[in-house]
Amino acid sequence: MSLDDLPTRIPQAGLESEPVVRRVDRASPQADKVTRAEELRLQLADEIVRGVLAPGSGLDETDIARRFSVSRTPVREALRQLVASGLVESRAHRGAVVAQPSIERLTEMFEAMAELEALCAGLAAERMPAADRQKLEAIHEELRVLSYAGNPERFHEVNERFHNAIYAGSQNGYIAEMTLATRVRVQPFRRAQFRNLGRLAKSHAEHDRVVVAIMRGDKAGAAAAMRAHIELVRGEYELYAVSHP
Amino acid sequence: MSLDDLPTRIPQAGLESEPVVRRVDRASPQADKVTRAEELRLQLADEIVRGVLAPGSGLDETDIARRFSVSRTPVREALRQLVASGLVESRAHRGAVVAQPSIERLTEMFEAMAELEALCAGLAAERMPAADRQKLEAIHEELRVLSYAGNPERFHEVNERFHNAIYAGSQNGYIAEMTLATRVRVQPFRRAQFRNLGRLAKSHAEHDRVVVAIMRGDKAGAAAAMRAHIELVRGEYELYAVSHP
DNA sequence: CCGCCTCAAATTGCATACAAAGAGGCAGAT
DNA sequence: ATCTGCCTCTTTGTATGCAATTTGAGGCGG
Numbered sequence: 001m002s003l004d005d006l007p008t009r010i011p012q013a014g015l016e017s018e019p020v021v022r023r024v025d026r027a028s029p030q031a032d033k034v035t036r037a038e039e040l041r042l043q044l045a046d047e048i049v050r051g052v053l054a055p056g057s058g059l060d061e062t063d064i065a066r067r068f069s070v071s072r073t074p075v076r077e078a079l080r081q082l083v084a085s086g087l088v089e090s091r092a093h094r095g096a097v098v099a100q101p102s103i104e105r106l107t108e109m110f111e112a113m114a115e116l117e118a119l120c121a122g123l124a125a126e127r128m129p130a131a132d133r134q135k136l137e138a139i140h141e142e143l144r145v146l147s148y149a150g151n152p153e154r155f156h157e158v159n160e161r162f163h164n165a166i167y168a169g170s171q172n173g174y175i176a177e178m179t180l181a182t183r184v185r186v187q188p189f190r191r192a193q194f195r196n197l198g199r200l201a202k203s204h205a206e207h208d209r210v211v212v213a214i215m216r217g218d219k220a221g222a223a224a225a226m227r228a229h230i231e232l233v234r235g236e237y238e239l240y241a242v243s244h245p
Numbered sequence: 246m247s248l249d250d251l252p253t254r255i256p257q258a259g260l261e262s263e264p265v266v267r268r269v270d271r272a273s274p275q276a277d278k279v280t281r282a283e284e285l286r287l288q289l290a291d292e293i294v295r296g297v298l299a300p301g302s303g304l305d306e307t308d309i310a311r312r313f314s315v316s317r318t319p320v321r322e323a324l325r326q327l328v329a330s331g332l333v334e335s336r337a338h339r340g341a342v343v344a345q346p347s348i349e350r351l352t353e354m355f356e357a358m359a360e361l362e363a364l365c366a367g368l369a370a371e372r373m374p375a376a377d378r379q380k381l382e383a384i385h386e387e388l389r390v391l392s393y394a395g396n397p398e399r400f401h402e403v404n405e406r407f408h409n410a411i412y413a414g415s416q417n418g419y420i421a422e423m424t425l426a427t428r429v430r431v432q433p434f435r436r437a438q439f440r441n442l443g444r445l446a447k448s449h450a451e452h453d454r455v456v457v458a459i460m461r462g463d464k465a466g467a468a469a470a471m472r473a474h475i476e477l478v479r480g481e482y483e484l485y486a487v488s489h490p
Numbered sequence: 491c492c493g494c495c496t497c498a499a500a501t502t503g504c505a506t507a508c509a510a511a512g513a514g515g516c517a518g519a520t
Numbered sequence: 521a522t523c524t525g526c527c528t529c530t531t532t533g534t535a536t537g538c539a540a541t542t543t544g545a546g547g548c549g550g
Contacts, residue, residue, distance in 0.1 A: 034337065035337050035532095035533065036533080036534075037534090038337070060501080061501080062501080062502095070534080070535090071534060072534095072535085073318075073533080073535065074533080074534065074535095076322065076502090077325050077533095080282075080325050080326055080329075081325055081326070081328075084326045084329030090502095092279065092280050092283070092503080092541085092542095093502050093503075094502080094541095094543090095501070095502070096502095105418070105419065108417045108420065109419050111417055111419075111420070112420045112423065115364055115420070119360055119364075172353045172356055173353055174350065174353040174354050174357045174427075175356070175357045175360070178357065182419075280504090281504075305531080306531080306532070307531075307532095315505085316505040317506090317532090318503080318504055318505065319503080319505095321532090322503095335532095337511085337533080338510080338531075338532055339513090339531085339532080340531070340532075341532095
């Protein structure tokens with residue numbers, strides 16, 4: 001899977017509850033798979049990540065098939081892929097549900113995310129091409145402005161571009177994908193992230209230390225700053241208390 | 246997926262070319278899914294990892310279905326999961342093949358593996374329970390003996406137990422799974438690893454530095470030693486030169 | 491009164507039939 | 521002779537029907 005395949009910043013679907021598969025017509029060069037299973041996978045992943053489908057929700061194959069006007073076959077394939085990606089859990093003959101990791105598991109995922117993001121930041125400090133460093137600074141500046149404007153929605157969007165830029169800066173697509181995948185899997189549990197506006201400015205200040213270290217080529221500093229950032233961010237989250245059977 | 250689900254050390258299938266799905270009757274507590282798709286997934290993953298199915302080999306759905314005496318449906322589901330796990334690549338209407346990453350991609354995967362293993366080793370140095378440390382030392386000792394005996398087959402098996410023990414020592418299942426998954430994905434390209442027996446002793450010496458650091462609780466030392474080990478190991482591999490379309 | 495066993499309903503797993511999309515070959519034109 | 525366009529054939533994608541398994545409820549026995 002490429003970085004852009006993951007459903008992190010899929011265009012807002014609005015509030016249309018039309019039970020129709022939304023065409024994912026992006027201008028990407030390699031026109032993607034146009035199979036129903038693939039569209040379903042993206043659609044369902046999007047809904048899970050955006051919280052439309054809450055963790056623990058049942059994913060009845062027949063229901064979903066009816067909802068999207070397809071047969072159960074592509075639904076099953078989409079669900080299988082979502083299981084493999086970690087967004088969905090299923091047991092044989094017992095149905096599938098949106099993944100609902102235990103608190104311990106979530107803690108592990110956050111720790112992994114901190115380490116992976118720190119790794120990316122450190123590698124970026126060493127290797128990021130000058131042009132990309134400038135772009136990173138531009139995004140960082142954009143975030144500064146947005147932190148004043150106080151638009152959590154838009155801040156969240158640009159914030160993801162910021163982190164993605166650092167993943168790419170690692171110059172290692174495999175690590176970048178792992179990191180993004182982890183971010184995506186944690187996403188459903190960080191819905192309330194930028195609710196309080198004070199967080200925006202704090203976040204920007206933390207970012208600043210990361211950016212400065214990367215610009216300096218300070219590998220250890222960038223990694224440490226990013227690790228600290230993620231750990232602080234983690235503290236702000238409302239981790240849904242989930243009980244596990 | 247749990248650590249044990251991954252097909253790293255699946256019991257030898259021998260040379261029986263019987264086209265019958267082998268029952269995976271392990272004594273694990275939670276009896277696994279017994280669906281044909283799941284058995285196929287394990288079987289195919291095993292064959293890919295063991296090199297029976299070489300990178301680039303075509304995976305014809307109908308052929309596989311005939312070979313295992315099942316319909317195409319479970320075959321398709323197994324293939325989809327393998328695609329998601331990275332062992333198989335497929336394009337719509339064009340079939341699936343055993344993943345054949347480019348040299349650049351393989352290099353990325355090795356770097357990721359080095360970093361992940363180093364992370365695990367560092368965390369293990371900090372957190373590993375005393376009992377598990379003793380088990381690690383026991384495995385390490387076992388490897389020492391095997392490095393004299395000069396049995397590459399068995400050495401490889403115990404070597405995996407060694408690394409798995411360190412993954413587990415991180416006390417972070419998510420990171421452990423990522424690391425193992427990466428190791429599995431690289432596996433098809435490191436077949437010739439322990440061909441020359443001199444490598445066994447060298448490998449044990451490198452392990453020794455890792456173990457000593459972990460026992461000391463020396464996080465940075467353990468990480469550095471493991472990173473060095475993986476990078477040395479990487480140098481020994483014959484990376485299949487693959488051309489990419 | 492509690493627990494176990496049996497049975498039925500619902501849901502997933504699998505098989506088969508059909509549709510659609512690429513790939514390759516052949517023919518005709520340049 | 522070569523290139524291009526069409527046609528066919530192979531392979532994958534989808535739909536639908538049937539089989540198998542789980543699970544809950546109800547009855548029977550202790």
